[in-house]
Amino acid sequence: MDTPRRARMHAVAAALVFVVALPATAAGTHATVANPTPKETLMSHRATGPFDVKIIPQKADNPQAEGAGIGRMALDKRFHGDLDAASQGEMIAFRTAEPTSAGYVAMERVTGSLHGRKGSFVLQHHCTMARGVATQGIEVVPDSGTGELVGLSGSMTIVIAEGGAHSYVFDYTLD
Numbered sequence: 001m002d003t004p005r006r007a008r009m010h011a012v013a014a015a016l017v018f019v020v021a022l023p024a025t026a027a028g029t030h031a032t033v034a035n036p037t038p039k040e041t042l043m044s045h046r047a048t049g050p051f052d053v054k055i056i057p058q059k060a061d062n063p064q065a066e067g068a069g070i071g072r073m074a075l076d077k078r079f080h081g082d083l084d085a086a087s088q089g090e091m092i093a094f095r096t097a098e099p100t101s102a103g104y105v106a107m108e109r110v111t112g113s114l115h116g117r118k119g120s121f122v123l124q125h126h127c128t129m130a131r132g133v134a135t136q137g138i139e140v141v142p143d144s145g146t147g148e149l150v151g152l153s154g155s156m157t158i159v160i161a162e163g164g165a166h167s168y169v170f171d172y173t174l175d
Contacts (some may be wrong), residue, residue, distance in 0.1 A: 003112040008031050009143065014152050018086050020083075023035065023038070026075035027136060039099075039137070041172040042174075042175070043060040043173065044171060044172070044173050045171070045173070045174070046082075046156075046169065046170065046171050046172075047081065047082030047083045047114060047115060047168075047169075047170055047172065048081055048166060048167065048168065048169050048170070049079060049081015049082055049083060050080050050165065050166060050167045050168075051077055051078060051079040051080060051166050051167065051168055051169060052077065052078045052080075052082060052166070053075065053076070053077045053078075053166055054075070054076040054077075055073045055074075055075060055091070056073060056075075057071065057072075057073055057075060058074055058078065058090075059122045060071075060072060060093065061123065063142075064114050066093075068086025069094065070092055070093070070094050071092070071093045071094070071095075072090065072091070072092050072093075073090070073091045073092075073093065073150045074088070074089075074090060074091075075087065075088060075106060076088055077089075077092055077108065077110075079112065080108070081171070082115055082159055083110070083112065083113075083114050083168065083170060084112050084113060085110045085111055085113065085114070085155045086110075086112060087108040087109060087110040087111070087123070088108065088109060089106055089107050089108025089123075090104040090106065090107060090108075090154075091104050091105070091106035091111060091125070092105055092106070093103065093105075093157075097152025098131060100129060100131050100132040101128075101129055101130055101131055102125055102128070102129050103127065103128040103129070105124075105125060107122060107125070107141075108122065108123050108125075109121075110120050110122070110123060113169075114152075114172070117147075117148035117149055117151075117174070118147050118148050118149075119142050119143045119145055119146045119147025119148045119149030119150070120144075120145070120147065120149065121141070121144045121146070121149050121152050122140070122141040122144035123139070123140060123141070123156060124138070124139055124140055124141050125137070125138045125139055127139075128135065136157060136158065137155070138155060138156040138157065138158065139154070139155045139156075140152055140153050140154050140155070140172065145174075149174065151174055151175025152173075152174050153170060153172065153173055153174075154170060154173060155170075155171055155172075156169065156170045156171075157169045157170075158170055
């Protein structure tokens with residue numbers, strides 16, 4: 001890979017630190033979901049903990065992708081705490097000429113246990129940063145839960161502390 005291309009990919013990865021650096025919300029541990037179905041009330045749960053992540057730059061696999069200046073990275077994560085799991089996935093990202101603006105999308109399969117329930121599920125990311133203002137959307141893909149996590153839905157927030165430590169806040173319901 002040529003040096004300018006490698007530098008762009010590292011710049012994209014560095015920009016992602018800013019994209020996902022949002023504070024966690026201050027909602028309680030358990031709450032009743034708004035607008036429950038008449039026959040049932042689902043309980044919302046919160047899982048929290050730290051995680052480790054490796055972001056591994058990947059070579060563009062076609063001329064169009066390479067020409068677009070869009071970075072592609074493999075994800076390798078290890079979640080700790082209420083979510084004891086590993087995940088693998090792929091991220092596609094772009095950083096603009098404005099250093100505080102960027103965006104990424106990603107998909108990752110998470111396998112392990114959530115509050116003791118074993119199984120897997122897929123997270124879909126769609127995050128942007130516009131001149132330093134980050135918007136984060138990380139959601140469970142509907143019907144992607146397996147094992148004891150069938151019926152899982154919810155959203156995750158990634159928090160990056162000063163110094164780079166990563167943690168998650170995962171608000172979810174489980175049928």
